[in-house]
Amino acid sequence: MFRCSAKCCDNEAASMQNVHNCIERCHMPLAQAQSLVTNELEKFQDRLGRCTMHCNDKAKDSFDSGNKEAKVRAQLESCVMKCAEEHMNLIPSMTKKLKDALIEADKKTS
Numbered sequence: 001m002f003r004c005s006a007k008c009c010d011n012e013a014a015s016m017q018n019v020h021n022c023i024e025r026c027h028m029p030l031a032q033a034q035s036l037v038t039n040e041l042e043k044f045q046d047r048l049g050r051c052t053m054h055c056n057d058k059a060k061d062s063f064d065s066g067n068k069e070a071k072v073r074a075q076l077e078s079c080v081m082k083c084a085e086e087h088m089n090l091i092p093s094m095t096k097k098l099k100d101a102l103i104e105a106d107k108k109t110s
Contacts, residue, residue, distance in 0.1 A: 001030050029105065036101055044094060048087045055079035 008014070008022030059076040063069070 001026050032105060033102055036105070037098060040094060040098055044087070044090070047090075048083060051083035051087070052080055055083060 004026035005023045008019050008026060011019070011022075014022070055076055058079060059072050062075055063072045067075075
């Protein structure tokens with residue numbers, strides 16, 4: 001990206017607008033990669049958040065049913081730990097998916 005941007009500035013005959021447009025084109029692959037990573041991480045966080053909200057709902061229902069606070073807390077902790085473990089197991093596949101997408105995006109710009 002930096003080399004590409006520097007080449008844009010090497011063209012002494014180009015107008016400021018042309019140089020600016022050239023630099024913008026050079027930055028597009030990085031912006032697309034950042035967007036891809038951000039979107040994937042947001043999806044991951046949303047899924048984890050939904051899982052923990054489900055745990056909270058189950059705990060509230062259990063408490064409302066008359067279970068003691070200590071038992072409800074233990075159930076909640078167990079459920080949240082299960083969410084964390086399940087989502088930790090998703091990280092390798094998410095990482096591979098991101099790497100593959102970034103490699104594919106890089107091929108398109110090369």
